[in-house]
């Protein structure tokens with residue numbers, strides 16, 4: 001285990017101790033990754049934790065999201081789901097697992113769909129309505145993965161800090177499913193005004209969840225695009241650039 005992880009666990013244990021809750025295993029955990037996936041995760045970690053020659057984080061927004069999560073007292077596992085022949089159409093996902101006993105929230109899980117991120121287009125058609133074009137100029141895979149990680153870490157902080165973390169996304173899912181069911185029932189007839197109103201409500205609920213994560217992702221992207229520019233266009237030059245800049249923090253135990 002890297003020294004910083006041990007430090008984060010100690011910090012989390014202190015916070016937990018203050019709260020009277022046992023969160024000894026809090027922090028970002030990579031123990032669900034396979035031996036083949038771990039080196040990819042280490043590359044992403046190097047991007048997140050890279051520091052310049054003065055010791056300042058090279059990607060301060062990304063680093064801040066990571067540190068907030070590490071000392072938050074929450075347990076967040078990382079997963080790289082293997083493709084099953086069908087694209088998920090999603091570069092990442094954050095979910096809160098339920099405990100085996102029922103409805104109470106357990107561990108948070110950040111999933112990065114690496115193949116989908118690799119394949120994501122940076123053509124103009126992929127530009128979002130707010131003007132942001134994900135992965136623009138990022139040819140290095142670890143930088144692309146780090147952008148999605150930033151988005152999902154923002155979700156994790158937003159959702160896990162709620163008193164009822166299962167409810168926020170649960171309400172949206174339930175409302176969206178009901179809406180879809182009712183739209184199917186109205187097939188062939190003009191949409192009822194009530195359906196339109198509910199569709200608007202679902203969109204507002206979704207936007208309330210997505211907007212902070214998209215803003216965090218855009219800020220992270222600006223940092224990563226600067227790294228890509230500094231290293232030149234070649235993806236391999238990014239890791240050399242970062243390992244030189246990272247210094248001691250790039251070394252692992």
Ligand SMILES: [Zn+2]
Nearest residue numbers: 151155210213
């Ligand atoms: Zn999102």
